[in-house]
Amino acid sequence: MPKLTIDGREIEVEAGTTIIQAADQLGIEIPRFCYHERLAIAGNCRMCLVEVEKMPKPVASCAQPVGEGMVVKTNTPVVRKARQGVMEFLLLNHPLDCPICDQGGECDLQDQAMAYGADKGRCQEGKRAVPDKDYGPLVQTMMTRCIQCTRCVRFISEIAGTPVLGGLGRGEHMEISRYVGAVVSSELSGNLIDLCPVGALTNKPASYTYRSWELKKTESVDTMDALGASIRVDTRGNEVIRVLPRVNEDVNEEWLSDRSRFAVDGLKRQRLDRPYVRKDGKLVAVTWTEAFAAIADKLKGLAGSKIAAIAGDQADAEAMVAYKDLLTALGSTNLDCRQDGAALDPAVRASYLFNSTAAGIENADALLLIGTNPRKESPVLNARIRKRWQKGGFKVARIGHKSDLTYKYEDLGDQASVLKDIAEGKHPFFEVLKNAARPALVIGQGALSRDDGAVLLGLARKLADAAGLVKDGWNGFNVLHTAAARVGGLDLGFVPGQGGKDVAGILAGAAKGDIEVVFLLGADEVEMAALGKAFVVYQGSHGDAGAHRADVVLPGAAYTEKSATYVNLEGRAQQTRLAVFPPGEAKEDWRIVRALSDVLGKPLPYDSLKSVRERLVKASPVFAAIDAVTPAAWGAAFGTEGALSDQALVSNIDNFYMTDPISRASKTMAECTAAFGGGCNHKHKKTGTHG
Amino acid sequence: MSDMTHEPASFAFTAEYQAKADAFIAKYPAGRQQSAVMPLLDLAQRQDGWVSRAAMEVIAGLLDMAPIRVEEVATFYTMYNRKPVGKFHVQVCTNLPCMLRGSDDVVAAAKAALGVEFGDMTTDGLFTLSEVECLGACVNAPMMQINDDYYEDLDADSTKAVLEAFKRGETPKPGPQNGRQFSCPAGGPTSLTELTFQTEKA
Numbered sequence: 001m002p003k004l005t006i007d008g009r010e011i012e013v014e015a016g017t018t019i020i021q022a023a024d025q026l027g028i029e030i031p032r033f034c035y036h037e038r039l040a041i042a043g044n045c046r047m048c049l050v051e052v053e054k055m056p057k058p059v060a061s062c063a064q065p066v067g068e069g070m071v072v073k074t075n076t077p078v079v080r081k082a083r084q085g086v087m088e089f090l091l092l093n094h095p096l097d098c099p100i101c102d103q104g105g106e107c108d109l110q111d112q113a114m115a116y117g118a119d120k121g122r123c124q125e126g127k128r129a130v131p132d133k134d135y136g137p138l139v140q141t142m143m144t145r146c147i148q149c150t151r152c153v154r155f156i157s158e159i160a161g162t163p164v165l166g167g168l169g170r171g172e173h174m175e176i177s178r179y180v181g182a183v184v185s186s187e188l189s190g191n192l193i194d195l196c197p198v199g200a201l202t203n204k205p206a207s208y209t210y211r212s213w214e215l216k217k218t219e220s221v222d223t224m225d226a227l228g229a230s231i232r233v234d235t236r237g238n239e240v241i242r243v244l245p246r247v248n249e250d251v252n253e254e255w256l257s258d259r260s261r262f263a264v265d266g267l268k269r270q271r272l273d274r275p276y277v278r279k280d281g282k283l284v285a286v287t288w289t290e291a292f293a294a295i296a297d298k299l300k301g302l303a304g305s306k307i308a309a310i311a312g313d314q315a316d317a318e319a320m321v322a323y324k325d326l327l328t329a330l331g332s333t334n335l336d337c338r339q340d341g342a343a344l345d346p347a348v349r350a351s352y353l354f355n356s357t358a359a360g361i362e363n364a365d366a367l368l369l370i371g372t373n374p375r376k377e378s379p380v381l382n383a384r385i386r387k388r389w390q391k392g393g394f395k396v397a398r399i400g401h402k403s404d405l406t407y408k409y410e411d412l413g414d415q416a417s418v419l420k421d422i423a424e425g426k427h428p429f430f431e432v433l434k435n436a437a438r439p440a441l442v443i444g445q446g447a448l449s450r451d452d453g454a455v456l457l458g459l460a461r462k463l464a465d466a467a468g469l470v471k472d473g474w475n476g477f478n479v480l481h482t483a484a485a486r487v488g489g490l491d492l493g494f495v496p497g498q499g500g501k502d503v504a505g506i507l508a509g510a511a512k513g514d515i516e517v518v519f520l521l522g523a524d525e526v527e528m529a530a531l532g533k534a535f536v537v538y539q540g541s542h543g544d545a546g547a548h549r550a551d552v553v554l555p556g557a558a559y560t561e562k563s564a565t566y567v568n569l570e571g572r573a574q575q576t577r578l579a580v581f582p583p584g585e586a587k588e589d590w591r592i593v594r595a596l597s598d599v600l601g602k603p604l605p606y607d608s609l610k611s612v613r614e615r616l617v618k619a620s621p622v623f624a625a626i627d628a629v630t631p632a633a634w635g636a637a638f639g640t641e642g643a644l645s646d647q648a649l650v651s652n653i654d655n656f657y658m659t660d661p662i663s664r665a666s667k668t669m670a671e672c673t674a675a676f677g678g679g680c681n682h683k684h685k686k687t688g689t690h691g
Numbered sequence: 692m693s694d695m696t697h698e699p700a701s702f703a704f705t706a707e708y709q710a711k712a713d714a715f716i717a718k719y720p721a722g723r724q725q726s727a728v729m730p731l732l733d734l735a736q737r738q739d740g741w742v743s744r745a746a747m748e749v750i751a752g753l754l755d756m757a758p759i760r761v762e763e764v765a766t767f768y769t770m771y772n773r774k775p776v777g778k779f780h781v782q783v784c785t786n787l788p789c790m791l792r793g794s795d796d797v798v799a800a801a802k803a804a805l806g807v808e809f810g811d812m813t814t815d816g817l818f819t820l821s822e823v824e825c826l827g828a829c830v831n832a833p834m835m836q837i838n839d840d841y842y843e844d845l846d847a848d849s850t851k852a853v854l855e856a857f858k859r860g861e862t863p864k865p866g867p868q869n870g871r872q873f874s875c876p877a878g879g880p881t882s883l884t885e886l887t888f889q890t891e892k893a
Binding site: 157163164165166167168169170178179180182 | 744757758759760762763766767768769
């Protein structure tokens with residue numbers, strides 16, 4: 001391990017570390033544009049020049065590996081002059097449009113020009129202008145501002161795995177451009193905006209609507225998919241302007257999927273902002289008191305077994321536990337948080353978790369994907385798998401619909417019988433898994449929500465045991481969820497109790513008239529027609545399928561409008577924070593249930609968020625360990641045995657851009673659907689990474 | 692970047708060029724085929740006279756790389772033509788040594804002889820006239836390159852003569868056009884004038 005001295009401070013770093021990385025470790029700031037710690041080193045902006053003793057000229061610290069006994073100086077007149085020279089070149093063609101640039105105020109170039117820029121340029125020649133490129137409905141381009149750092153080119157090739165950007169031409173004529181015929185439809189394209197150190201790539205849906213310093217920043221958690229990426233919600237007044245990722249090495253590194261980032265305009269549309277009651281077939285706006293009275297009337301004297309509740313994909317744990325307690329008080333055990341009917345077994349926690357964890361999947365050396373398209377179901381997690389694949393020595397196979405996952409995999413067909421063969425050791429991929437040091441499988445909701453989902457789950461368990469997927473310090477059995485609420489719901493037991501009905505049972509019961517009242521907590525994906533004549537109470541944030549069917553609508557809060565707990569697919573309890581207030585008369589979800597319980601004469605024993613959370617901890621200790629993964633014991637067998645259907649295994653997500661009430665209400669997501677289809681290039685020209 | 696109107700719908704190497712392409716690809720170890728991108732672009736240009744987008748896609752497919760990576764290479768190097776050129780691609784150097792030795796006359800003569808400006812193709816599709824940077828033949832300045840051959844030590848008359856010969860379907864002898872032997876001193880030997888190989892032997 002070489003030792004070096006930077007600005008008089010000694011540090012010992014691993015061989016192969018570059019000077020800029022060593023300086024970062026010491027907390028010494030070196031300005032940079034092209035260098036990014038998660039991307040390949042390009043060394044083309046030259047801003048990070050430092051002086052190294054015994055070297056004749058300043059060197060680019062991002063591309064210079066450290067050497068034993070190196071003496072580096074980052075703050076000398078030579079360094080300063082060199083950086084000023086670089087800055088003068090960078091500003092040669094850069095327009096002076098900071099006052100109208102969306103990047104203004106959070107621009108690396110602007111900031112560093114304050115430190116290294118001259119007060120005026122010496123260049124008498126005209127500046128070059130570059131035509132803007134069409135990067136689709138999400139990324140606004142202003143290519144004249146581009147300083148050719150190539151971060152975007154490297155991101156889209158390396159991390160996103162859709163190489164459609166490149167630097168065309170040379171010298172003065174070099175332009176960052178998109179390959180003609182290809183579309184920038186990576187589901188991670190929003191990250192280009194964060195990576196761009198200048199205002200060349202900016203947020204198109206939010207363009208010209210904000211200045212960064214006007215925004216209030218609230219750290220929160222994403223609920224648009226089950227990964228639960230760490231986000232920062234930027235708001236102005238009571239409006240969410242944009243959502244940005246936060247660095248969280250364990251979950252999302254620093255990436256965010258396009259749906260999580262750009263569906264936020266859906267938070268302003270189709271909102272339920274006051275209670276409604278259906279009168280003469282029409283929903284009529286009413287007061288909270290009237291809405292509760294309507295529910296109380298209906299429930300009066302009704303047997304508990306005729307009441308049911310279904311939780312949707314973005315329901316928070318607080319609201320779910322409140323509903324669970326309310327229904328228990330009413331004598332009902334008809335609860336389910338698996339609105340797609342997925343055969344997840346609530347009894348064995350390891351059977352529904354992504355046990356190897358998001359970061360842990362980078363340690364796997366063989367992977368079997370079953371009925372899942374991780375690229376659509378969790379793009380950020382898919383980028384992790386791609387990252388692992390890029391390191392080599394990683395065999396991936398997939399049972400399911402063939403599509404581009406941005407890494408190569410062995411296509412095992414789309415028949416469930418293949419899984420049976422592998423589990424029984426009759427398929428060559430069984431040996432691959434068995435011989436791997438840390439083999440893993442990922443089973444998707446597309447597989448588990450089929451009629452034979454429980455059988456597939458049982459086969460996956462059998463395979464995990466037979467091929468040694470679970471061993472000391474390693475659990476390679478992974479369920480890929482698509483619903484942010486799901487793991488939390490299963491953890492706190494929002495599932496049928498003794499003699500209770502599950503989703504299919506509730507729907508069948510409602511059709512027959514056995515179930516008379518159904519509470520839908522943000523559940524819009526159940527088949528509304530199947531609810532028959534049941535009295536439906538919909539509590540949620542958006543006027544989607546559930547509200548259309550409802551007899552009483554209770555306006556709830558979206559994930560940006562409440563402090564709520566979600567458990568991500570790894571089993572990590574995380575909390576969102578209130579960034580804006582719910583619109584109109586809408587309320588935090590658990591408070592609605594609490595108020596309703598009073599009207600029904602069964603008051604719930606909690607009045608504050610703190611006491612609800614204490615109740616949650618009683619339901620499961622998972623909720624006590626915020627931000628930490630609570631691992632699960634491998635435990636008892638799960639799944640069933642039985643016949644397999646010969647239906648093809650497919651992902652449960654068809655259109656990546658529209659999966660939930662918020663994204664369905666989003667104009668931006670509608671534009672993406674029009675431009676890109678369901679995402680992942682699947683209706684477009686091949687990009688060269690296919691197959 | 693380029694004018695899309697020329698772009699053909701498809702491209703395929705002929706059997707002869709495909710064999711050459713395979714030979715280039717075989718030079719590199721498995722997984723490193725991308726190294727063959729420059730020779731393959733050259734082959735495509737030799738076959739069609741220029742590199743079309745369709746050709747780049749075929750090459751990308753052969754080398755298992757993204758088409759944008761091929762386009763980056765093709766647009767970086769100016770010697771890959773991204774537009775169709777005539778049967779004879781006349782490239783006149785106008786860099787400093789050639790200019791000092793009279794490339795302005797050469798340019799004027801070429802423009803007059805072909806009746807086109809820089810960057811244009813003659814209507815019969817025979818000639819494209821281009822202005823290029825140094826081609827490394829300064830010792831025989833001024834010069835122009837026609838397809839693979841250098842025509843050097845030009846003046847207005849010899850430029851015209853070379854181009855007229857091409858028009859007639861002849862192929863003039865490449866190299867210096869003023870009777871000079873390669874790059875030996877233009878005015879004959881100036882040193883060691885008495886010493887010859889014969890006397891040295893004797």
